[in-house]
Amino acid sequence: MxxxxxxxxxxxxxxxxxxxxxxxxxxxxxxxxPDTLFFDGFEGKVDDLWDPLRPDPDRMSLTSHPGKLTLKTHFGGLGGNALTRRMPLTRNLYLVPNPVEGDDDFVVTTCVESFRPVKKYQQAGVMIYDDDDNYLKFDYEHSGAEAGFKHMREKDTYRLVDTDEFMEPADRLWLRVIKRGNVYERAFSTDGEKYKVIGEAVWGDGSPQQIGIMACNGSLRDHEIEAQFDFFQIRKLTADERQDPVYLQRQELAGAWDVVSTKVNGQDLVEGPITEFNFDGGNVSFVTQGELTEVDYILNVESDPKGFTLSSLTRDAQDPVNGIYSIDDDQLVLCLSLPPGAPAPKKLESLENDGSILLTLKRSR
Missing domain, CATH: 1.20.5 (Single alpha-helices involved in coiled-coils or other helix-helix interfaces)
Structure with missing residues (x-):
């Protein structure tokens, strides 16, 4: 269409x-x-825009719980390389085309009723989807010990998993994802009014192909249970959501910056190892001794000084690099702790043997 x-x-x-x-x-x-871009209340039928991927009619119903789209969990998943995965691919991925143009933003919300996961990997939630090896998933899932929220990003088979807080199953659970550029904020509610934000992460290029819902069991072969979806909505952002302080700070950082001075362990370097940074949404790239590296970053705009965390110095590194920063028009100061995993510095300074690197940058012309 x-x-x-x-x-x-x-x-x-x-x-x-x-x-x-x-x-x-x-x-x-x-x-x-805010403008509603798509809404389905599942009143006896599903909207024609839904494009179920790998439909399984035996595990989908609009009549077992009238007014709900009921999806039954099943043996199947998406994690890892779709071509070499041992388990079958998730069925009944209910997806609609992304209703916004280009990289415009949106909010997706759904409500899952009477979902009681008790076995490991039983899950139901929201999908932001390009293909089976490029997607973002935010769900309510059982860990094997307790139920809670899980967030998974996959890009070209490279997978990152965040395990968020645990909570007792609720009669009704609202799941929400807010897209701002290529950064996705995740939140939940138990009353549909007050939402608790539990994290944000970078994924994709900011223009996903499809958006939808899913329920599956991962590698669990039996114990299928029902997930009742009460509604599904995609809308534009409210004025407050557009004024999110972290989002506005990311926009201020956006662009190329040249490193003009470097201090390590209190010593000034004539030529530092890092020569330039480029901020693009939730990603930052930097050049280290001529080699380009791109990772995502997190800001804490409420701390003093403001917090800055690189997910890693290299793609495969396990520990983040913690730091602080200040920005004033065309000058950016970063102070990072080394080695990776060390606590962030408390001040924008580098002292003898303190394990810090202090970078002063100017916006590239």
Missing amino acids: SRGRLRFRYGVVVVASILLGIGHNASCLVADE
Whole structure:
């Protein structure tokens, strides 16, 4: 289906929502609500835009729990190389085309009811999907000891997994992913009103192909259980979501920076090992002795000084590089602790034998 038809369908949804809202409460401020790009309440059918990947009708139902799309977990997963994976690929991936143009942003929310994972790898959640080796997944999953949130990113078969906090299963659990550029923030709620943010991570180029929901058992061969999805929504960001302080700071950092001075363990270097940085969304690349490295980074804009963490110095490194920074117009100061894994410095300075590297950068012209 063309993007033109997509925009027409989404426009109909938004207009209908406004008319219904006025009929219900004439005083409501509809204009303050963010635009809904796609919505399905699963009332007896699924929207025509859904494109189930590897459909399995025996593990999908709209009638077992009316008003819900019920997906049954099953033996199957996506982690690792799709061509060499031993287990079957996840079925019933319910996906819709990304409704935004280019790298525009969106918020995706779903609600899962009466989901009670008790065996390891039983899971249900949200998918941001390009293909079976390039996706982001945020789900509620059993670890083998307890149930909690799990976040997985895969890019060209290279997989990163984040295990977030554990919590007792709730009767209703809202899962939300907010996309800002190529950074995805994940959050949950147990009432649909107050959401708790539990992390953010970088994935892809900011223009995913499809968005949807899934339920599976991973390598667990039996103990299939139901995941009841009450609704699925994709919308634009609110004004507050667009003004996220970390997102605004990433935009201020964006671009190329030249290293103009380097100090290591309190000693000034005539020629430092790192010569330039380039910030692009949630990624940063830097040149070390002529070799280009690209990793993701995390900011803490609430600390003083502000926190800066590189996921690693090389792609395969296990420990992050912790640091602090300040930015003032066209000058950026970074102070990083070495070796990787060491606590961040407390001040923007490098002293004798303190294991720090202090970089002063100017924005490249």
